[in-house]
Amino acid sequence: xxxxxxxxxxxxxxxxxxxxxxxxxxxxxxxxxxxxxxxxxxxxxxxxxxxxxxxxxxxxxxxxxxxxxxxxxxxxxxxxxxxxxxxxxxxxxxxxxxxxxxxxxxxxxxxxxxxxxxxxxxxxxxxxxxxxxxxxxxxxxxxxxxxxxxxxxxxxxxxxxxxxxxxxxxxxxxxxxxxxxxxxxxxxxxxxxxxxxxxxxxxxxxxxxxxxxxxxxxxxxxxxxx
Numbered sequence: 001x002x003x004x005x006x007x008x009x010x011x012x013x014x015x016x017x018x019x020x021x022x023x024x025x026x027x028x029x030x031x032x033x034x035x036x037x038x039x040x041x042x043x044x045x046x047x048x049x050x051x052x053x054x055x056x057x058x059x060x061x062x063x064x065x066x067x068x069x070x071x072x073x074x075x076x077x078x079x080x081x082x083x084x085x086x087x088x089x090x091x092x093x094x095x096x097x098x099x100x101x102x103x104x105x106x107x108x109x110x111x112x113x114x115x116x117x118x119x120x121x122x123x124x125x126x127x128x129x130x131x132x133x134x135x136x137x138x139x140x141x142x143x144x145x146x147x148x149x150x151x152x153x154x155x156x157x158x159x160x161x162x163x164x165x166x167x168x169x170x171x172x173x174x175x176x177x178x179x180x181x182x183x184x185x186x187x188x189x190x191x192x193x194x195x196x197x198x199x200x201x202x203x204x205x206x207x208x209x210x211x212x213x214x215x216x217x218x219x220x221x222x223x224x225x226x
Contacts, residue, residue, distance in 0.1 A: 011156055015156075015171045018171055022176075022177055022178055023178075029054065052124070056135070059143035060143060062143050066147055079202050079203065080203050080204050080207075081202050089200065089202055089204040092196065092209075094209070094212060097208060097211075098213075099209075100209060101217060103188050103189055104185050104189070104213065104217055104226075107185030108185075118181050129218060129221065129222040137215040142207050142211065144172070144210065145203055145206045145207045148168050149194060152168045156168065165190075169190030171190075172187070172190035172193075193209060193210065
């Protein structure tokens with residue numbers, strides 16, 4: 001587990017780190033392609049087919065930030081579940097997952113009614129859809145919940161619960177800064193997941209909820225319902 005001194009400065013650093021990672025990740029991809037091809041216009045079109053699979057790297061970086069051990073400071077211990085609570089945690093996670101899926105659908109429906117720009121999912125191949133409905137849904141569901149609901153909420157634990165949930169939800173929303181249409185619903189989803197984690201003090205419900213919603217959204221997009 002990641003060991004860090006709990007002080008005001010580091011609290012806010014860890015809240016801003018996700019958006020920094022995401023912005024740097026995009027710039028690194030562009031810089032690498034330009035270094036190899038000289039210009040983005042010269043990039044082999046086949047390369048772009050593989051870029052969506054790199055979306056697993058930022059959540060894995062968040063996971064490593066939490067996991068990487070440090071010496072000499074207090075350890076933040078996170079609880080996945082408890083004995084006798086596994087079934088109820090899964091049940092809670094499924095219920096919350098359905099709720100946040102509806103938030104996702106409603107957000108896109110509202111933005112579409114306002115003629116706001118939305119992602120063009122039609123450009124994704126079947127392989128991409130299957131990826132985002134399976135491993136591309138589960139890995140972020142695990143890594144992001146460990147970081148935002150587990151690690152980050154503990155970092156701000158001295159604050160009032162409502163403020164903790166607000167701060168971590170904003171951090172979670174801006175983690176999706178490269179997809180502006182995702183910002184409204186990811187903030188609301190962060191609130192829902194934050195309340196769930198605060199009430200249960202266990203990660204399994206929010207991991208199940210997040211992963212289930214990701215997978216369900218991926219399937220609905222594949223079927224053309226979103």
